[in-house]
Amino acid sequence: EPFDPGQKGSSAMPHKRNPILTENLTGLARLIRSAVTPALENVALWHERDISHSSVERAIAPDTTIHLDFALRRLAGVVERLVIYPENMMRNLDRLGGLVHSQRVLLALTQKGMSREAAYSAVQTNAMKVWRGEGDFLGFLKADPEIQPHLSEAELAELFDLGYHFKAVETVFARVFGR
Known part of the structure; x- marks a missing residue:
């Protein structure tokens, strides 16, 4: 989330940028969820309503809608001002040596006729080498006689093409933001 000039971070760790807006959203979500139990308790006796039902609804209906409205406005502001560091994201992905693609490899192997158990074992064996810092995932897979x-x-x-994971981004944005 954005960190405005002059904004304070952690009181104990000056280098830390506390995500105060999204932490607030987490608290608001708790308040909104707190209305679920009394609302469900009202449903069980829907045909035998009394003051105990309407008194609950008089409190949770306005409070919950106000909390939800505030949370949605806050979330929209966070999304509009979201700070993204694409270079850091790519660097973090690269640090994993290609492991983020293990599921696609597993599925592709099963689609090519390899049993799921054998495919899982082959992918995992190569992935563990990457975790130990012995090389990159794609290189190990290309050299593996079980996978070849x-x-x-x-x-x-x-x-290993990251574009696969972004193929529906424009569709999602169009649905959400009407673009």
């Missing part, structure tokens, strides 16, 4: 008969180097490289 099922996926070509080109097919493996295609599974």
Whole structure:
């Protein structure tokens, strides 16, 4: 979330930028969820209503809608001013040595006829080498004799394309923001 000039961070750690807006949203979510139990208790006796039902509704209906309205406005402000560091994001992904693509590799291997158990074992064996800092995931997969008969180097490289994960971004944005 944005950190405005002059804004204070943590009282104990001056370098820390506390996400105060989203922390506030978390608290508001708790307040909104707190209305669920009394609302559900009202439903059980819907045909035998009495003052105990309407008294609950008189409190939770306005309070919950006010909290929800405030939370949605706050969230919209956070999203509008969201600070994104694409270079840091890419650096973090790269630090994983390609492991973020393990699920796609697993599924591709099963689609090529490898049993799920064998595919899982092969992918995991190569992933553990990456965790130990021995190299990169794609390189290990390309060299693995269990994987080579099922996926070509080109097919493996295609599974490592981050664009796959962003293919529906414009559709989602259009649905959410009407663009």
